[in-house]
Amino acid sequence: MSTPRPDFGPAAHAELALLLEVAGTPKPGNVDRTHDFADLRFEQFLAGAVGGRPGLDAAADPDGPGVGRSFERAVAGMSQQAGGNTQFGCLLLLIPLVRTATTGMLSRDRVERVVESTTVDDARAFFMAFDHVKVAVGDPPEGLDALDARRGADAGEAAAARGLTLFDVCLLSVPGDGNAAELVRGCPRAFRAADRMLADDGPAPDRVARTFLRLLGDRPDTLVRTEHGATVAREVRNRAAACADLDDAGRLAADLRERSVNPGTTADLTAAATFVALERGLPV
Amino acid sequence: MSTPRPDFGPAAHAELALLLEVAGTPKPGNVDRTHDFADLRFEQFLAGAVGGRPGLDAAADPDGPGVGRSFERAVAGMSQQAGGNTQFGCLLLLIPLVRTATTGMLSRDRVERVVESTTVDDARAFFMAFDHVKVAVGDPPEGLDALDARRGADAGEAAAARGLTLFDVCLLSVPGDGNAAELVRGCPRAFRAADRMLADDGPAPDRVARTFLRLLGDRPDTLVRTEHGATVAREVRNRAAACADLDDAGRLAADLRERSVNPGTTADLTAAATFVALERGLPV
Numbered sequence: 001m002s003t004p005r006p007d008f009g010p011a012a013h014a015e016l017a018l019l020l021e022v023a024g025t026p027k028p029g030n031v032d033r034t035h036d037f038a039d040l041r042f043e044q045f046l047a048g049a050v051g052g053r054p055g056l057d058a059a060a061d062p063d064g065p066g067v068g069r070s071f072e073r074a075v076a077g078m079s080q081q082a083g084g085n086t087q088f089g090c091l092l093l094l095i096p097l098v099r100t101a102t103t104g105m106l107s108r109d110r111v112e113r114v115v116e117s118t119t120v121d122d123a124r125a126f127f128m129a130f131d132h133v134k135v136a137v138g139d140p141p142e143g144l145d146a147l148d149a150r151r152g153a154d155a156g157e158a159a160a161a162r163g164l165t166l167f168d169v170c171l172l173s174v175p176g177d178g179n180a181a182e183l184v185r186g187c188p189r190a191f192r193a194a195d196r197m198l199a200d201d202g203p204a205p206d207r208v209a210r211t212f213l214r215l216l217g218d219r220p221d222t223l224v225r226t227e228h229g230a231t232v233a234r235e236v237r238n239r240a241a242a243c244a245d246l247d248d249a250g251r252l253a254a255d256l257r258e259r260s261v262n263p264g265t266t267a268d269l270t271a272a273a274t275f276v277a278l279e280r281g282l283p284v
Numbered sequence: 285m286s287t288p289r290p291d292f293g294p295a296a297h298a299e300l301a302l303l304l305e306v307a308g309t310p311k312p313g314n315v316d317r318t319h320d321f322a323d324l325r326f327e328q329f330l331a332g333a334v335g336g337r338p339g340l341d342a343a344a345d346p347d348g349p350g351v352g353r354s355f356e357r358a359v360a361g362m363s364q365q366a367g368g369n370t371q372f373g374c375l376l377l378l379i380p381l382v383r384t385a386t387t388g389m390l391s392r393d394r395v396e397r398v399v400e401s402t403t404v405d406d407a408r409a410f411f412m413a414f415d416h417v418k419v420a421v422g423d424p425p426e427g428l429d430a431l432d433a434r435r436g437a438d439a440g441e442a443a444a445a446r447g448l449t450l451f452d453v454c455l456l457s458v459p460g461d462g463n464a465a466e467l468v469r470g471c472p473r474a475f476r477a478a479d480r481m482l483a484d485d486g487p488a489p490d491r492v493a494r495t496f497l498r499l500l501g502d503r504p505d506t507l508v509r510t511e512h513g514a515t516v517a518r519e520v521r522n523r524a525a526a527c528a529d530l531d532d533a534g535r536l537a538a539d540l541r542e543r544s545v546n547p548g549t550t551a552d553l554t555a556a557a558t559f560v561a562l563e564r565g566l567p568v
Contacts, residue, residue, distance in 0.1 A: 003363075003364055003365055003366045004364065005331075005335070005364040005365075006364070007335060007338060007360065007361040007364055008334070008335065008361075008364060012334050012335070012337065015334050016330065016331055016334045019303070019327075019330040019333075019334065020327060020330065023326060023327055023330060033317055033318075033326070034317075034318065036487075041487055042307060042317070042489070043303075043304060043307055043487065043488050043489050043568055044568060046300065046303040046304065046307060046568075047289075047300055047568045049303075050292070050296050050299050050300045050303065051289070051291060051292065051296070053296065053299075053337070054291060076291065077291040077292075079287075080287055080288065080289040080290070080291055080292060081287055081289075081568050082287045082567060082568065203320075203325055203327065204327050205326070205327050283366060284327055284328060284330075284331045284365050284366065
């Protein structure tokens, strides 16, 4: 049932990855096709994906504005719905992946080089993206209050004054931020998860849900750690690892939902893995 | 909870309309957020919407190729998923609506004029779109076998030899085709439904589902008539009209699903109404 997708360039695949990510169910603790939160709803993720497209297109344009400004544009568009932050972290991973796929082979090595070659301007634009939408982030490293991402463009100027590139900013964020850790290492978890997604079978949203569950059972989610502490993050990891199938995941979903525990970083990784899998022929 | 969407031009709103249409549930007889068919699945509508985007962008480009070629391009991209025809009829309504919104005010009069001003080339490209995907259509009018849309590009050449514009082709199709009837009249049902959708309240997908139900109860669906005959089409209309709310619609959905009765033309009208509502500020 595989259908070639010659008209789907990297930007289209990235948008479709955002849509498939939210279509996969159950994804314990997250909004999905059959779960809304009171103030964050499925259709706001649909609008977030459509709104992010111009930024994804910019990342896929060889003559475009580069990773940082493409990301800032994607976040600006994503934010034009009433739910707030739907896919900030997804876009943070997807933009460099799209850039990599646009400029050559989509491999870990090349993602690493794309992220390493980011500039001071990319870092400045990255911080500007925080002015578009409220994002849950951990405290900045000791002595680096000026770089607190919640300061948005001001933090961008502080980073520029220090000559920091987006790669440097990611390195500084690694301890508390799973997405930064992924980016500086060429997205190893996303690539591994994509391989397993391609080796899996069944409809794409089911593969997405199983990918999410495996990633959640693999390592503590850093958004859960930021919002609920390390103990809860480990508990969620262990319980996900103990799920044998999506039925078990459904029971975990009900519990996390009740406790407002939202493993958002794992959703980001799932979207990134889905993008890599789509680029490599995941059937839809 | 309304959020401005300055970055959502007509093409983005049209893509979002396609996504919201399939996110509305229950939509009796159709694929939606909680209903797949064995051979036609929710995620294939997501991919169809993303794949249709380049054609929608072409329609939104003042220097673009015009209605017919934009439609053909949208259908080509929509077809790059394994489910077959997901949104052919939706795109047939959306492309002229996007063109109208791009070139001035989005009003019934102006839609009518956009459709009236289509050319022989638009008609030729319209028929070419049928070569990308299998579409259920009624038999052509008596003596017009050469214009049977199922012949694709060959029918396009036959239409061109007769000097027919896309408007002429729509006029010929009016008796059996609800979308053609809508197009030659400036989409009156879509505009009326959009007004009611804007006056409604609640989340966008619920408004979409109620719009679908009202349209289905308003007039017999022409795809149901083509596939199951006039008696079934009237029965479905009457039963939809008797539904007091979405719970009733859920019961009708279970029955239509079992009988494989698919009111596809009503889904097309719903997508068109959703587009008009989004252009006029429907909150998401």
